Amino acid sequence: MGGRTDQGRNARSLKAFSFLLLAIMVASLLLVHTTSYEPAVSYILLYLVSSVGIITATAVVPLLPNEHFTTGFCGSIYALYAAIVAMMVFFSGGISSELYVLLFPLLLASALHGSWRVVLAVLVAVLFCYGLAMLPGLLEEGTGQEIASLVFYRLTAVGLTGLFLIYVARSVLPAALAEDYATDADHSLLLERIQEELTARRGVPVAVVLVDPGGDMETMDLLLKRVYSRIGEPVLLGEGNLFGVVVSGVDDGGVESAARRALAAASSLGARDTRAGAAVYPRDARSAEDLLIAAGRALEAAFEVESSSVIVLAGRGASRSGLSARSG
Numbered sequence: 001m002g003g004r005t006d007q008g009r010n011a012r013s014l015k016a017f018s019f020l021l022l023a024i025m026v027a028s029l030l031l032v033h034t035t036s037y038e039p040a041v042s043y044i045l046l047y048l049v050s051s052v053g054i055i056t057a058t059a060v061v062p063l064l065p066n067e068h069f070t071t072g073f074c075g076s077i078y079a080l081y082a083a084i085v086a087m088m089v090f091f092s093g094g095i096s097s098e099l100y101v102l103l104f105p106l107l108l109a110s111a112l113h114g115s116w117r118v119v120l121a122v123l124v125a126v127l128f129c130y131g132l133a134m135l136p137g138l139l140e141e142g143t144g145q146e147i148a149s150l151v152f153y154r155l156t157a158v159g160l161t162g163l164f165l166i167y168v169a170r171s172v173l174p175a176a177l178a179e180d181y182a183t184d185a186d187h188s189l190l191l192e193r194i195q196e197e198l199t200a201r202r203g204v205p206v207a208v209v210l211v212d213p214g215g216d217m218e219t220m221d222l223l224l225k226r227v228y229s230r231i232g233e234p235v236l237l238g239e240g241n242l243f244g245v246v247v248s249g250v251d252d253g254g255v256e257s258a259a260r261r262a263l264a265a266a267s268s269l270g271a272r273d274t275r276a277g278a279a280v281y282p283r284d285a286r287s288a289e290d291l292l293i294a295a296g297r298a299l300e301a302a303f304e305v306e307s308s309s310v311i312v313l314a315g316r317g318a319s320r321s322g323l324s325a326r327s328g
Helices: 007-031 043-063 071-091 099-111 116-139 145-178 188-200 220-230 252-268 288-302
Strands: 206-212 243-248 274-281 309-313 317-319
Touching: 007 043, 007 071, 007 099, 043 071, 071 099, 071 116, 099 116, 099 145, 116 145, 188 206, 188 243, 188 288, 206 252, 206 288, 220 243, 220 252, 243 252, 252 274, 252 309, 274 288, 288 309
Parallel strands: 274 309
Antiparallel strands: 206 243, 206 274, 309 317
């Protein structure tokens, strides 16, 4: 659940990068035909690999609906791009190829999703694919120390760039995104998020967690940042501090764990009298509207329990230091 990003943002980021990668690949193909490009080029194999990347970037990724752009799917596409770029490097001169610079915008684009796990997965894929492309050249007889040092330098540069972007995606970007959260006064945005999850994850449990950190919460921006990085993207509801988070693919234990982390984050920032209510599809409701209503009733039930911090799962009860209660 941690680092989950909105599928609409994922789709926009990946589709935009796909068109950028297309332009870069076309420019690269033009570059290898210039007289200034000295390394030997296997043109037929380079064209074959490039055509796979061009088809993926123009006819596959941009035409997919937004609900397909989960975090795992985006990571897989970036890994595919990394493999294509590595093969382009191999067939355009290998160690002497200048096309390795295409790996840097690939890493940068993966960081824009706001998930450090995506960046880490892409970094591993980039290092593995590029290292594999360089291996034949390094094993050739007569390869000097200078060439080996050049490969090591490039791998180090890519690795350090990836580590920096992991830090950005984990610490800096969530804070920037949290500052831009709009108030969902009529709950339409949260309903849209719920419906997207239900559509994208048919047959998989989808939960809505509503959190009220209390009226004395003064650092909401920081709280939203922590919730975003640890659980999922929160949606502010109304003019108060109430917000909701959509999580999927988890059981009751996972839902309660997400709620506990949200309340713990609020408590660490000085919040008092924190409450959370959650409902799970399809057990508690069969539609997005009913799921949100069930979560709202669970939150109302949480306020009926006398404790400083209470979590209520719809139809299951309250959880806090052994307390138990039934939600309506």
